[in-house]
Amino acid sequence: MKVLVVDDFATMRKIIKNVLKQISLEDVVEAESGKHALAVLKTESVDLIISDWIMPEMTGIEFLRVCKGDEAYKKIPFIMVTAEAQKDNIMEAIKTGVDNYIVKPFTPDKLQDAIDKARARVGK
């Protein structure tokens, strides 16, 4: 399974990659913004998107909106990562069609569970 990790902070992308490695997901492509992620999606076939919320150029919610509105990408399970369990943010993401969300800090088990639920939601 190829995972697209989107975060403007390189260290956070590495942390997520390290957690993914612990659940045997080592095929990872990275992007530093929603805009960059859309460019990556044009060249890479990915099976899962894990995106940060706050990013420059195109935020996570804007990127989610584009993905869920595009026939080519809407079936890719999309997990939003947020630092704070803010109900308003989460509700907005759910309304926009996010398949699951995860709040930092998280364990490998918690991420695996979030992935399983997101994949089930899109029927994968």
Added chain:
Amino acid sequence: MDVKFINPFVMAAQTVFKTMLGIDASMGKPILKDVRATSGDVTGIMGLVGDRKGTIAISFREKGAIFVFKTLIGDDCTTITPEVVDAIGELTNIISGQARKEFEKANINLKAAIPMVIVGHNVELNFITKIPIISLPFNFVADNGEKEVMFLDFSFE
């Protein structure tokens, strides 16, 4: 300082150690600091504003910081590099986020700035409050079996 301000930071530090680093951190005796300076060699510092205001500083000695980097990122490292500094910045961000979540439970809403990371021991820090700083030492065992400590210094009013 109200004692109810301590618990969110304790909960946050211990939760983040358990989830992100996979280890337990036991809190030692809190110390009142009269020196406004870094406690360790690599220190993430962050301002918090909102219903209350304060500053939080997360500080590790060199070996502890390297352990955090290796555990979070999964790469090897023997000295303080820019990547180690960034990892401590992100850990500070995550601990601060978790603390804000704990404060929300007490109906105290806070916003955080982007963390800054300072390398060097006993470097002067600017806390945005004038009240004393409480230093919470969190003891943990690094991968080589050595005992390490993370200092969570904060001033909050």
